[in-house]
Amino acid sequence: MSIEHEFIDWVKHLCDPVSPKRVLLGIGDDAAVVDHGDHLTVISTDLLADQVHFILGETPNHLIGRKALAVNLSDLAAMAAEPVSAVVSLLLPRSMELEQAQEIFVGLKELADQFSVAIVGGDTNCHDGPLVINCAVTGVVPQDRDVANTWNMSAAKPGDVVLVSGYFGNSIAARHLTFEPRIELARYLAKNYAIHAATDITDSLAIDLAAVAKKSGCGVKVILADIPLSESAKTLEKSRAGATATIGVDKELQIPASVASALFDGEDFELAVAVDPRVAEKILADEQLPCLLTCIGAVTSSPVFEVVDADEQVVEIFPRGYEH
Amino acid sequence: MSIEHEFIDWVKHLCDPVSPKRVLLGIGDDAAVVDHGDHLTVISTDLLADQVHFILGETPNHLIGRKALAVNLSDLAAMAAEPVSAVVSLLLPRSMELEQAQEIFVGLKELADQFSVAIVGGDTNCHDGPLVINCAVTGVVPQDRDVANTWNMSAAKPGDVVLVSGYFGNSIAARHLTFEPRIELARYLAKNYAIHAATDITDSLAIDLAAVAKKSGCGVKVILADIPLSESAKTLEKSRAGATATIGVDKELQIPASVASALFDGEDFELAVAVDPRVAEKILADEQLPCLLTCIGAVTSSPVFEVVDADEQVVEIFPRGYEH
Numbered sequence: 214m215s216i217e218h219e220f221i222d223w224v225k226h227l228c229d230p231v232s233p234k235r236v237l238l239g240i241g242d243d244a245a246v247v248d249h250g251d252h253l254t255v256i257s258t259d260l261l262a263d264q265v266h267f268i269l270g271e272t273p274n275h276l277i278g279r280k281a282l283a284v285n286l287s288d289l290a291a292m293a294a295e296p297v298s299a300v301v302s303l304l305l306p307r308s309m310e311l312e313q314a315q316e317i318f319v320g321l322k323e324l325a326d327q328f329s330v331a332i333v334g335g336d337t338n339c340h341d342g343p344l345v346i347n348c349a350v351t352g353v354v355p356q357d358r359d360v361a362n363t364w365n366m367s368a369a370k371p372g373d374v375v376l377v378s379g380y381f382g383n384s385i386a387a388r389h390l391t392f393e394p395r396i397e398l399a400r401y402l403a404k405n406y407a408i409h410a411a412t413d414i415t416d417s418l419a420i421d422l423a424a425v426a427k428k429s430g431c432g433v434k435v436i437l438a439d440i441p442l443s444e445s446a447k448t449l450e451k452s453r454a455g456a457t458a459t460i461g462v463d464k465e466l467q468i469p470a471s472v473a474s475a476l477f478d479g480e481d482f483e484l485a486v487a488v489d490p491r492v493a494e495k496i497l498a499d500e501q502l503p504c505l506l507t508c509i510g511a512v513t514s515s516p517v518f519e520v521v522d523a524d525e526q527v528v529e530i531f532p533r534g535y536e537h
Numbered sequence: 538m539s540i541e542h543e544f545i546d547w548v549k550h551l552c553d554p555v556s557p558k559r560v561l562l563g564i565g566d567d568a569a570v571v572d573h574g575d576h577l578t579v580i581s582t583d584l585l586a587d588q589v590h591f592i593l594g595e596t597p598n599h600l601i602g603r604k605a606l607a608v609n610l611s612d613l614a615a616m617a618a619e620p621v622s623a624v625v626s627l628l629l630p631r632s633m634e635l636e637q638a639q640e641i642f643v644g645l646k647e648l649a650d651q652f653s654v655a656i657v658g659g660d661t662n663c664h665d666g667p668l669v670i671n672c673a674v675t676g677v678v679p680q681d682r683d684v685a686n687t688w689n690m691s692a693a694k695p696g697d698v699v700l701v702s703g704y705f706g707n708s709i710a711a712r713h714l715t716f717e718p719r720i721e722l723a724r725y726l727a728k729n730y731a732i733h734a735a736t737d738i739t740d741s742l743a744i745d746l747a748a749v750a751k752k753s754g755c756g757v758k759v760i761l762a763d764i765p766l767s768e769s770a771k772t773l774e775k776s777r778a779g780a781t782a783t784i785g786v787d788k789e790l791q792i793p794a795s796v797a798s799a800l801f802d803g804e805d806f807e808l809a810v811a812v813d814p815r816v817a818e819k820i821l822a823d824e825q826l827p828c829l830l831t832c833i834g835a836v837t838s839s840p841v842f843e844v845v846d847a848d849e850q851v852v853e854i855f856p857r858g859y860e861h
Contacts, residue, residue, distance in 0.1 A: 256622060258660055258673055
């Protein structure tokens with residue numbers, strides 16, 4: 214049992230409440246919202262380490278760098294912020310060849326260029342240990358919006374429906390390295406629709422939706438058959454010859470391995486939003502959407518996480534996910 | 538020979554020029570200046586690792602956390618920016634006890650509170666490796682100033698004098714962990730005087746002054762007898778029984794170990810500024826200065842680093858410093 218979760222909870226408690234004068238949204242959401250004067254700067258940071266988030270020597274070098282920035286951009290997307298800048302800290306194994314470090318950085322820089330993110334600084338050191346990359350990013354909320362339009366995790370309402378982008382499951386096969394941060398989708402939704410709450414799916418669909426529900430004082434109900442499964446998750450299930458997983462708090466429920474992977478494996482880095490059902494209807498009918506959105510369930514008033522199976526059985530589950 | 542320096546140079550080249558629309562000052566200075574809208578946000582990041590910047594188990598835990606933030610605040614001071622926020626990434630050894638992680642974070646938080654820095658986010662992971670802490674900080678330039686008053690390293694002029702805060706040498710004994718980021722001094726100087734260029738002394742007095750000189754297309758001349766030596770540096774010399782170091786490019790110069798430590802050891806985290814001599818005169822006569830400032834030399838037109846010894850011999854030296 215690592216001390217990580219206990220430590221994070223303790224840090225949150227220690228730093229809360231943050232000064233309301235400057236900080237509009239601090240620790241605990243996908244990124245922070247800080248008032249630096251006449252506008253809002255959104256800041257986020259993520260650290261990746263060899264053997265935890267990638268395997269040096271197995272993971273293609275440029276995809277390591279790409280992921281280091283992409284996970285941060287995914288946080289900005291979950292805030293509906295436009296990315297502006299990044300600072301990059303690298304702790305390199307002393308034995309690493311220059312070319313390899315360059316390949317890693319190129320992957321990061323290419324993604325930065327794709328999203329017009331300026332890499333504005335950093336810190337590079339070598340040590341006798343594993344590769345570590347930290348990015349911190351800033352973004353802004355466009356002037357035609359105010360803080361109410363900087364999405365957060367705590368404003369979902371009972372009756373809201375839950376929409377998710379893309380596909381889920383078995384992201385470890387490749388997508389955790391190649392996913393598209395949902396900046397464009399977030400920009401489009403923030404401009405055109407009232408979104409109650411949003412998050413990106415990092416730990417797992419179950420954990421991250423449960424976090425939105427908990428912060429909003431609600432529960433969530435997910436219709437298992439409606440979760441969009443990735444091709445990779447479907448393949449996973451075939452390779453496991455129809456294996457199932459058993460979930461459920463009070464009663465047991467058998468679900469296919471593909472669905473379990475979609476619910477619990479994490480690192481899908483898709484966007485999930487909670488919206489009023491009438492708004493959801495308009496969104497789902499919108500032909501200009503930059504990517505697929507799927508309704509997978511609803512926000513409930515009872516503070517539990519429930520799933521609905523093919524027989525319309527409703528079963529409460531424990532959210533779990535990938536432990537980094 | 539580690540790849541660190543070559544890699545950093547390569548990164549700078551790859552990222553330069555950054556988009557002029559948003560980034561007023563990018564990689565290569567103490568921190569970045571980014572225009573997020575109607576004002577300037579200053580961003581900096583630094584990563585500390587066990588066995589490189591501190592020794593876990595020997596360094597007091599709270600001073601590890603303190604240093605992780607302090608080195609970043611020192612960067613903001615070198616930009617004359619007011620600190621606003623920090624994000625903190627921690628990579629903890631899997632075997633670390635919660636209490637130790639908390640002690641480290643408390644040291645960081647106490648310094649944050651002292652300078653009204655809001656810790657607005659972070660990322661914590663565990664791994665089978667050494668402790669790593671990354672901070673990224675933001676600061677703002679007060680509204681009564683513009684970018685010309687955000688100090689940088691490249692606007693020193695021949696004839697400027699070089700003023701430094703505090704004392705130098707043997708910081709490894711304690712001050713690299715306990716130094717006061719020069720935020721207050723920077724605030725006072727920026728408000729009251731025209732500063733041409735500034736930096737904080739991290740790698741070494743020699744390396745960092747040489748960097749200012751090089752970026753400004755100038756050289757620098759340091760009067761060795763005028764470098765304010767720390768008590769610790771003086772003690773170091775006594776303990777080494779009058780040991781000397783030999784420096785010099787074309788001719789050899791013997792200097793006391795205390796002076797060599799002040800010039801080359803680094804991690805003093807003092808502020809150095811280049812100012813017009815008439816301004817320097819006023820600054821040095823100012824009784825409201827929040828800390829000691831000392832004139833230690835001048836900016837020259839010839840692009841070399843020279844030192845002047847007690848016999849008024851002028852000797853060119855190679856700047857060197859602490860290799861992290």
